[in-house]
Amino acid sequence: MKALAIDFGGTHATCGLVEDQTILAHETIDTDRAKSLRAVLPQVVDVFHRLANTKGLSLKECSAVAVGFAGLVDSRAGRVLATNEKYEDAKEIDLVAWSTQTLGLPLRIENDTRMALLGEFYAGAARGFTEIVMMTLGTGIGGVAMIDGKLLRGKHSQAGCLGGHFPVLFTGRKCNCGGIGCAEAEAAGWSLPLVVKDWPGVSQSALSKYPHVGFKELFEEAGRGDSVAVTIRDRCLNIWAAVAVGLIHAYDPEIVVMGGGVMQSADLIIPYVESYLRQYSWTPWGEVQVRVAELGNNAALLGAVPLLSER
Amino acid sequence: MKALAIDFGGTHATCGLVEDQTILAHETIDTDRAKSLRAVLPQVVDVFHRLANTKGLSLKECSAVAVGFAGLVDSRAGRVLATNEKYEDAKEIDLVAWSTQTLGLPLRIENDTRMALLGEFYAGAARGFTEIVMMTLGTGIGGVAMIDGKLLRGKHSQAGCLGGHFPVLFTGRKCNCGGIGCAEAEAAGWSLPLVVKDWPGVSQSALSKYPHVGFKELFEEAGRGDSVAVTIRDRCLNIWAAVAVGLIHAYDPEIVVMGGGVMQSADLIIPYVESYLRQYSWTPWGEVQVRVAELGNNAALLGAVPLLSER
Numbered sequence: 001m002k003a004l005a006i007d008f009g010g011t012h013a014t015c016g017l018v019e020d021q022t023i024l025a026h027e028t029i030d031t032d033r034a035k036s037l038r039a040v041l042p043q044v045v046d047v048f049h050r051l052a053n054t055k056g057l058s059l060k061e062c063s064a065v066a067v068g069f070a071g072l073v074d075s076r077a078g079r080v081l082a083t084n085e086k087y088e089d090a091k092e093i094d095l096v097a098w099s100t101q102t103l104g105l106p107l108r109i110e111n112d113t114r115m116a117l118l119g120e121f122y123a124g125a126a127r128g129f130t131e132i133v134m135m136t137l138g139t140g141i142g143g144v145a146m147i148d149g150k151l152l153r154g155k156h157s158q159a160g161c162l163g164g165h166f167p168v169l170f171t172g173r174k175c176n177c178g179g180i181g182c183a184e185a186e187a188a189g190w191s192l193p194l195v196v197k198d199w200p201g202v203s204q205s206a207l208s209k210y211p212h213v214g215f216k217e218l219f220e221e222a223g224r225g226d227s228v229a230v231t232i233r234d235r236c237l238n239i240w241a242a243v244a245v246g247l248i249h250a251y252d253p254e255i256v257v258m259g260g261g262v263m264q265s266a267d268l269i270i271p272y273v274e275s276y277l278r279q280y281s282w283t284p285w286g287e288v289q290v291r292v293a294e295l296g297n298n299a300a301l302l303g304a305v306p307l308l309s310e311r
Numbered sequence: 312m313k314a315l316a317i318d319f320g321g322t323h324a325t326c327g328l329v330e331d332q333t334i335l336a337h338e339t340i341d342t343d344r345a346k347s348l349r350a351v352l353p354q355v356v357d358v359f360h361r362l363a364n365t366k367g368l369s370l371k372e373c374s375a376v377a378v379g380f381a382g383l384v385d386s387r388a389g390r391v392l393a394t395n396e397k398y399e400d401a402k403e404i405d406l407v408a409w410s411t412q413t414l415g416l417p418l419r420i421e422n423d424t425r426m427a428l429l430g431e432f433y434a435g436a437a438r439g440f441t442e443i444v445m446m447t448l449g450t451g452i453g454g455v456a457m458i459d460g461k462l463l464r465g466k467h468s469q470a471g472c473l474g475g476h477f478p479v480l481f482t483g484r485k486c487n488c489g490g491i492g493c494a495e496a497e498a499a500g501w502s503l504p505l506v507v508k509d510w511p512g513v514s515q516s517a518l519s520k521y522p523h524v525g526f527k528e529l530f531e532e533a534g535r536g537d538s539v540a541v542t543i544r545d546r547c548l549n550i551w552a553a554v555a556v557g558l559i560h561a562y563d564p565e566i567v568v569m570g571g572g573v574m575q576s577a578d579l580i581i582p583y584v585e586s587y588l589r590q591y592s593w594t595p596w597g598e599v600q601v602r603v604a605e606l607g608n609n610a611a612l613l614g615a616v617p618l619l620s621e622r
Contacts, residue, residue: 072593072595081595131465147465147470148465156563158559159563163561166477166561167479167553168480170550171549178590178591179560180553180591181553239481242492245477246557249469249473250470250471250473250474250477250562253465279489281489283469
């Protein structure tokens, strides 16, 4: 199957022309300042035509368009249900109609982390598994689930995709989602600077020299032995591992795939989570495997074919 | 449908003869000191014969036996997978064979909280709903889920039944299950005395006069204004509400049914959880209802017919 795919992430949109487990061509649009999805869509059409031309194909040879979107999505109705401070107009846009009119193709939309899970299931780290949890650690925290080879969705498409919003610290910080102490509010890219800012003794720490502390800076300074950085890094590791426990207790997977930008530090994170799960998760049937995602930024694009092939 | 039902709880086993949504007769066996399930089974056979005689029925008129068990259960294989400091021999017992040999009836076993959810779904507070979470607050904390009218189970029967073991305080106490900071380790009947014992200033509190602090004592002393009791009670309310948020984010229900002994204080708990969810849960589609369980100790017995009717 050939398909068009778009991954609308936090800071850019990646458009791809895919055939089964292969990305034939792709191009990324910088959307950092795009508050409006409507403003980005004409560029997407241009990119798709360009990608098809490059490969000597016509859009008509593609079966459909698969869209991954960072937000709550109703894939059956083809609508965005809730966004998170980005593309606020997405809820008002009928993407199915847009695709029919501008590309002449049917369209299916799904949450971006669910698309990434489908990609890893179809062509990456979770091949051969049917019971899968995927966590993504980046600006936000994604946590999605597949049970018996099918994405878990529930009646309002909210089941199995809000793993970053299980409360792991009921006394914790306010989350973007409105909750309290969600994992995302305690150990994600957007919340890390808030955690660092309030940390006791941070003014004496090497972290204080950065205008913006990201996980790269945190892991580097912790590696150099800065004690505040070590403490905050270890706290993040514990939170991510606790999220994995929550997801395992919620969804009964055989594998946890961990992706997202923070997995640059996979060498540290994967063994930590593995060891934590061996000690603290309750799985009398055996041991859940922990693997780093294989497909990187391509995961959501490679989720296109399995999404479009769903019954 | 007529059926036999057993609810093996923490301190007693309730045996019932049920017909559809009605319990025709029931009798409770005190098992407080029974470490062994094998030791209790002959009494169960006696009770079933007595119940049937009372109603002028023969056991052969029953379709099957439904067993609710407080532990991890594989209902497809008919086995107990893991127990929690009670009936340690249950994993070794072939209950299906026992039932065939002693009662001449097929047997189906399921987790007791899942049975209670089925009961409330079939004949109680969740009638008419297909997207249901049930929480039980008692010696332990149960959290189970039904999606699209079916219990969520997963490959090893662990999905959708471990809501009391989502970590809500990743820095928290060791749980009976082996985890850290599970809701059950922070705000359940068995862990409450440990929390109270370690609470700063507890020796000045009215709670210190009790050899064992249960929720009854906690709520009473909090009601009288004891400041330590108020603080611990409010902490428990926050934890239970955070569990509800986690279950909603995990399973996308339209109703949360709350049962268990602690719901003696439903007048306080239900409005608190309702208000917390309105503020802190992320459900753009609308509001999740919160209701107190209607069937009390009968819920699991009334889950027998829907369990036995499952395809």
